[in-house]
Amino acid sequence: MRFVDHTFELPLDHDRPDGERITVYAREVTADPHLPWLLFLGGGPGFAAPRPIGDEGWLTRALKDYRVLLLDQRGTGRSTPVTRAVALSRGADYLTHFRADAIVRDAEEIRWTLVGDEPWTVLGQSFGGFCTVTYLSFAWQGLRAALVTGGLPGLHVDAVGAYRTLYPVVTAKNRAHYRTYPSDVEQARRVAAHLLSEDVRLPTGRRLTVEAFQAVGNMLGARNGSARLHYLLEDPFTGGSLSDAFLLSAQDALSWATAANPLYYLLHEATYAQGAGATGWAAQRVRGEFPAFDARAALSGDAPVYFTGEMIYPWMFDDDPLMAPLRPLADELADRPQWSDLYDVERLRSNQVPVVAAVYDTDMYVSRELSLQTAARIGDLRLWHTADHQHDGLRVSDGEVMSRLLAMLS
Incomplete structure (x- = not known):
């Protein structure tokens, strides 16, 4: 694995591009720099991307087909952090800029910087899967394909x-x-x-x-x-x-x-x-x-x-x-x-971006019931509904979950 650090100066509020800016960090992990990009959106909210140490089965498998970008979602890790002191000093309005919609708009600006107008593939785990459905709703043009593990969000439920x-x-x-x-x-x-x-x-x-x-x-x-x-x-x-x-x-x-x-x-x-x-x-x-x-x-x-x-x-x-x-x-x-709205149901229904999703039958963190309802409403989605893994299946299956999703995608 080869590692490259990337930092991006992005708007805090993407609707005010000339306003306050924050830093967003991402770590590129590469075995072959000529492969296409895979953006990894991890769980949360509020958790940085995983720090690879060489035994991540899913990442090892992904690197056979992709160069992987591990995003420290805004407010986490080496991105401009939201600490306790920052939260107290900036208040609730500031924190509303750290949800899935802003993370997706960050990803699109990063894509244009790294790749240009070429779409890339996204892998979303848990909350990252929620972000992926937001991506499919509002910035689908930037996606070549989408992989989701650990469930899908409910589209109509509070x-x-x-x-x-x-x-x-x-x-x-x-x-x-x-x-x-x-x-x-x-x-x-x-x-x-x-x-x-x-x-x-x-x-x-x-x-x-x-x-x-x-x-x-x-x-x-x-x-x-x-x-x-x-x-x-x-x-x-x-x-x-x-x-x-x-x-x-x-x-x-x-x-x-x-x-x-x-x-x-x-x-x-x-x-x-x-x-x-x-x-x-x-x-x-x-x-x-x-x-x-x-x-x-x-x-x-x-x-x-x-x-x-x-x-x-x-x-x-x-x-x-x-x-x-x-x-x-x-x-x-x-x-x-x-x-703000996080999903566009009509856009998802007419989706043409290939999507593969793993829904775990006894997932305790993301509702199987809501995941299956959403899977039925997203166009061009292939579903893997399994009882063989728990919510942490991507991380602990030694590449099995990743291999299955890539096989479904191909």
């Missing part, structure tokens, strides 16, 4: 509707976990009961509440997540207190949402927002419709404590001293009444 389809999947993941590891039922109940009676802090100073403990269930969406959760629960106590080993492992398990990526906290529900209507802390509101996730009610009887998934809740700001100052800003974004 954040509330998306979470209504996801909570049942998380419920099924919990049931499957407890069937595999029945001893974890009592262990999770012991930990939850302890947290209700004690003020427990993680090494970072973040309070480990019952709800925060439930949030370690986010790992259940990965290929080996159930085993990892079992090992976390295997021996959590030393005497009458939670052990240092458990607290360190729990802190690591909660690292999917940390102060290092404030955009993930602040814009997660906004990835579903279109047109009129506030997101209004949708995950928290919808949670009340699924009483199995009420840990206190579970402990009052003999029910298992259910873990939650990739949901952002308002208490995540309150319990984390690093994120607490951002709570008013998060509330303002949750109450924002109007968002």
